[in-house]
Amino acid sequence: MFKTEAVVVGAGAIGLAIARALSLRGREVLVLERADSVGQETSSRNSEVIHAGLYYPPGSLKARLCVEGRRALYQYCAERGVPHRRCGKLVVATSLDEEAALQYLYERAAANGVEDIALIGTGRLKEMEPELQATGALLSGTTGIIDGHALMLSLQGDAENAGATVQCRAPLLGGSLGSPSIWLRVGGVEAAEIETKLLINAGGLKAWDVSRGLDGLDFETIPPRYLAKGSYFAKSGRAPFERLIYPVPVAGGLGVHLTFDLGGQARFGPDVEWVKTIDYEVDPARAGAVYDAVRHYWPGLPDGVLAPAYAGIRPRVTGPGEPPGDFVIQGPKQTGHSGYVALYGVDSPGLTASLAIGDYVADLAS
Structure with missing residues (x-):
């Protein structure tokens, strides 16, 4: 049984930003990614636009985290040399x-x-x-464009330099939400069982599957997909x-x-x-x-x-004929477990908001 303080499921831009934020706060973090490398799905299949925050209802998570994230992202790119351009x-x-x-x-x-x-x-x-x-x-x-892959590699580097481990080809097969620990079953070449105090579900398209594979979670907390x-x-x-x-x-x-x-x-x-x-x-x-x-x-x-x-x-989280829904970021109060945080419906402007989402989730997890 491998033990760690925190597990993040998903190594897209959001999962890596969360791992970075947790690691910089001194948490021991393991990132599990089922693909061969980071950012292979939603994070690499978009317009790579840095959004200003024009479209989202005032007071929504999308509005707040997009504006905060965009400001932070331009500063981060300048400091880290991540290719980008503020083209308008x-x-x-x-x-x-x-x-x-x-x-x-x-x-x-x-x-x-x-x-x-x-x-x-x-x-x-x-x-x-x-x-x-x-x-x-x-x-x-203030709208711009960015090299999304370079951003994710930079986030991964920051997290690993702060002590995190990013493990690819490591699909989460299921788990159990105990008290106070969470037990996880991980597949791949080196199958393992993991005990952790904190589980962050940043699985993107698979976030719903991750939650449904957890014994002890009230499935009524899972929104539609x-x-x-x-x-x-x-x-x-x-x-x-x-x-x-x-x-x-x-x-x-x-x-x-x-x-x-x-x-x-x-x-x-x-x-x-x-x-x-x-x-x-x-x-x-x-x-x-x-x-x-x-x-x-x-x-x-x-x-x-x-x-x-x-x-x-x-x-x-909303379908045909409905306006795009807000980000759904559930902390322990919403998931019903003190160590479980789940993210659903993080589409655009997720890449822009990634740094702000990382800090937001790290605050929830604390």
Whole structure:
């Protein structure tokens, strides 16, 4: 029987940030990851955008942790040399009806404490991005892009330097919530049994399965799970834009937007496809709807330039026809066990908020 003070399940950006925060506070931490390396699912299958905090209801965890996390993330990237760029973003309206949505977003962002935002008209918009077709836009100056993999390696390094152990190819098979200890069964090449005082479930898409594998947990505490698949398409050649371009939000997501990586590769997505199983294949037939969506704000997008890139799946606690739910971060009061913390539905802006989530969970665990 191996004993440790704390176990974190999941080595994505969130799990690594939590392990880092706990380790820096002097806790003995073991991270269990079922994949071959860190960050192989949700954390590496997104737009790699540093979000400002425009969209989320004031007072929600998403609003608070996004704004706090974004500020902390820019400082962290500068100190650690994590590649990133504060490129800015335009949320564009393509009709007079959509301009009301821009005003709503502006007011919501201001309520969330987002800095460097402005509503701009067609004249300035044409000067900034001549290829855009829009009746107005919301400019977010603090939005940026990041190398998500480099961020996760840095978080892993911080945690390990503070004494944590990150163990890959170590799936959690189940466990039991005892008092005061928690017993876990771990598979992989070196199967083991672990006794710990603290268990943090940061399993992402598998967080629900982790909780359902724990004897002694009241399953009524587990929220519903919905899977929102998003496919991305890459454009051959560079796109003629200096900033990220987003439409006004749509049901289930932020709309098909134009982002680019640090090398300038443009990509479009994600769309929204509600699925029952985890499948990362990109259906080339979905490109037609992507062309249609993008040409609302970039009518000059040529035919035949988009190719399937990758897909991600957003873990959600709300489903079709409902607004995206808040992060669900359950401390001991909500899980009913003094040593169990569970995170569900941590989709966008999870990468942006990762450092703030790490500190938030470390506070709950204390």
